Amino acid sequence: MLLIHCPYCEEERPEVEFAGAGEAHIDRPKDMNAMSDAEFEKFFFIRDNLKGVNYERWRHIHGCGRFFNAVRDTVSDKFLTTYKSGEKKPDPAKLKTGKGAK
């Protein structure tokens, strides 16, 4: 089971308190009717599914209830960092050596 640091509650809690919410930083389109089929496909179905450093969303569903983002390595399953939604994508090169690395 993963240990996940909720950036709102500011503490590490077991994974069972959280719901995974898929890839992060996918912008919801402002006008779906104006999208081409290819754009809709990319937004709705296509996923990076990276092997390695990955950006994803979580929701602290049995805690504060809020959505936040995380950087996690999908080979080791370790989190590099978590951050509040709306904050910018952290640069993974800095994270690996930085404080967030575990």
Add this chain to the structure above:
Amino acid sequence: MRNYSVFSLAREALLGHKGWKEQWRSPEPKKSYDVIIVGAGGHGLATAYYLAREHGITNVAVIEKGWLGGGNTGRNTTIIRSNYLYDESAGIYNHAIKLWEGLSQELNYNIMFSQRGVMMLAHNVHDVQVFKRHIHANRLNGVDNAWLTPEQAKEFCPPLNISKQARYPVMGAALQRKGGTARHDAVAWGYARGASDRGVDIIQQCEVTGINRDASGNVTGVETTKGTINAKKVGVVAAGHSSVLMQMADIQMPLESFPLQALVSEPVKPIMPCVVMSNTVHAYISQSDKGELVIGAGTDQYTSYSQTGGLHILTHTLDAIVEMFPIFSRMKMLRSWGGIVDVTPDRSPILAKTPVSGLYVNCGWGTGGFKATPGSGHVFAHTIARDEPHEINAGFTLERFRNGRLIDEAAAAAVAH
């Protein structure tokens, strides 16, 4: 290739089993092939086998980064059934069942296909309605599937708890009598032996690290840890790693890779006569010929390539198992393991040509592709050899996520199998 028979067994028994030969060759890769298959799981090996056997294309390499059958093929719980909802699914999974029925004879290899029946339990009104709908849809498609009352279910599977006092009482079941299990390793080994014997080179411990293309974008071969290998046609059959491989050709896939786990108990005498699965309590179980209870868990909620999942997923599954079979509550679990399954948005596979000429993909089998192994290899070989899909896999395109022609089996396969 020496045929396996009662006589060869008797002969070797008398000679101290010293005369058995290797089942497949382990050659160094040639510089070029007509077709390269990436991934020596059951689907990749079956594809190579049918390319050689059905289409006479024998200058084929199957390239595997680990050992053959060491991916999901060797990690799955081996459940075989074809009672899916949609016509396309009925087509491909039933095609597979027909091939399974003759496969041991065809390969001269005992794959231990056992049609012991797969029973899916209904625990609430919704389950009952959904299963009956499936049974009707299946009947129209010539797929066997029958409704059982709780008492009939118990008769078919005596250890089952049908007490009304259960937290989720059994309200009935859908039974596919033609469903069952097969020995997963033997499937990989049998296809490997058959393919190798027909000239296919199986290259293990060789990772594909790039897909090469010429100036006009056509595939020219692959980069590997054993150097460049050329081919005009490349088929990617890499299960959990499909996104990674397709990215090498600049194709982004509608896939996510999740850990999926299974576990086995200590071996006991025969007690489970069939396969039982329940979407609602979320567990499924059968018994191997060695006597172990084989139990399948669910996927983790996050994407991963680690081949390990969380312990709470396993314990949750065991909660459900003892609910259905209180008799197993004292059994000890011996081993658990994980595989990485590639899941599509509509829970149906992709077996198709791609936007890159010469590149073909067979993926997205997710939690339930073992059952399709022979059918998948058979139609994918056709797709590669003819450069057009077989009518059975014509619907399983990559474009369906753009044009909306989904094959939405999400409800049909809510439990991992």
